[in-house]
């Protein structure tokens with residue numbers, strides 16, 4: 001009896017401990033799963049896919065004034081990706097711009113922003129990329145920048161621009177919501193890499209944080225709470241813009257359209273509210289010029305209608321048309337209204353109110369006409385056709401001039417064909433320092449050699465026994 005009792009008790013204890021082990025294992029599995037899921041969310045908030053691709057295979061060329069920089073393969077492939085990397089190595093790539101096999105990374109990888117990532121966030125991202133992303137066996141092309149932009153030169157650049165343990169330009173804030181907003185805006189969202197102007201050496205100018213920058217030929221507007229930035233936007237508009245890409249008469253095209261599509265539109269409402277709260281705390285900087293104020297609707301000019309060939313409703317063939325107004329009526333009027341007032345349901349924006357038509361810089365307007373808009377978010381699909389293959393640069397100049405002068409309330413808003421050509425070609429003028437870096441480096445080396453020779457000469461002269 002006692003034996004049986006002992007046996008039952010023993011078996012019971014064994015069963016209990018067995019169950020406990022199973023429960024523990026499940027617990028760990030659950031924790032791992034939530035770590036991977038958090039990593040996935042952080043990767044979305046950091047928009048890693050924008051450069052490294054949806055499958056993390058990389059290969060995208062990021063144009064810089066020094067040449068193309070190729071995004072790496074960050075899938076867990078052991079040869080071409082990060083399959084053999086330790087957590088430490090992965091974290092150093094994200095926060096310090098250092099990677100095994102390469103040494104120093106070029107700042108086309110936004111590590112100056114990701115520098116603010118916490119250890120927990122790095123761990124979550126690492127777990128996600130190692131455990132949940134499929135390995136891709138394709139090598140990313142090798143980046144070859146000309147002298148003197150060797151990887152080693154980034155040590156000097158990092159000394160000036162990398163604030164280890166802190167995202168560039170982040171301001172001190174108190175409270176959980178603001179801290180979360182800061183993490184999303186400054187660190188993961190890396191808004192400043194596009195929205196902050198850069199100095200001659202491509203470093204972000206911290207005193208002009210978020211006051212308007214240039215991404216290739218796109219103009220990323222001032223998003224500080226200044227009158228030239230988002231000062232007049234309501235919290236609801238800002239949130240809606242990040243979530244849908246269209247609010248307060250501003251639409252997101254180009255790089256912002258992509259960031260909204262792949263990243264911001266997938267963030268939770270709580271996180272978007274936190275971002276808006278933090279953006280309100282960023283110091284207001286007037287920076288760039290303000291956009292023109294909203295003007296009034298203009299009556300249609302019958303001479304413009306006469307200048308149009310054929311039938312408006314049938315989408316006239318505007319190939320031979322050079323007049324801006326006639327081009328507008330033929331190519332844009334059906335959607336944006338003959339008077340530029342947009343559609344009544346607001347789906348096709350009013351060009352009288354739209355910020356891009358009133359912007360001090362014509363860059364974004366030229367590119368919206370040239371490339372159109374194709375932005376899919378959980379809230380819907382915004383589509384405007386691209387006109388690059390249908391219009392000459394002279395036609396785009398005439399058309400955008402008409403839009404700016406007539407609807408954008410800018411009597412002097414003339415767009416020259418040379419400007420359109422520059423934007424279409426994607427020509428970004430490097431700063432004088434970067435353009436002349438090779439010469440300067442050679443001069444520096446030559447000067448260094450001369451100084452060295454002089455020093456050696458002086459020392460030798462000193463040592464030489466003086467004849468009396």
Ligand code: HEC
Nearest residue numbers: 046047048051069070071072074093099105106108109110
């Ligand atoms: C704006 C583009 C861009 C974004 C966004 C971006 N990266 Fe990168 N990343 C790059 C480029 C370009 C390189 C290669 C730089 C070089 O070769 O010097 C790189 C390199 C890396 C490397 C080093 C790999 C290697 O072998 O070179 C890692 C790891 C990495 N990125 C992870 C990430 C993660 C994780 C995210 C999202 C949180 C991310 N990146 C977001 C552009 C980007």
Ligand code: HEC
Nearest residue numbers: 185189190191194218219220221250251252253255256364
């Ligand atoms: C890859 C570059 C890039 C990144 C990253 C980026 N933006 Fe933008 N943003 C742009 C560009 C370019 C525009 C102009 C788009 C247009 O007019 O179609 C823009 C437009 C905006 C606008 C509308 C402003 C106006 O006056 O029209 C807001 C607001 C904005 N961005 C906020 C943000 C915030 C907040 C972040 C970070 C969470 C961010 N952006 C990250 C490039 C970027």
Ligand code: HEC
Nearest residue numbers: 246250251253331332335347348356357368369382383384
């Ligand atoms: C088929 C309809 C259609 C045609 C044709 C069309 N658009 Fe658009 N346009 C749209 C839609 C839709 C949007 C974007 C709405 C959104 O982003 O949510 C838009 C947006 C715009 C914007 C705002 C972009 C921004 O970054 O804020 C401008 C400016 C614009 N269009 C100008 C034009 C011009 C000029 C033409 C003629 C060459 C034209 N559109 C032809 C439908 C059209």
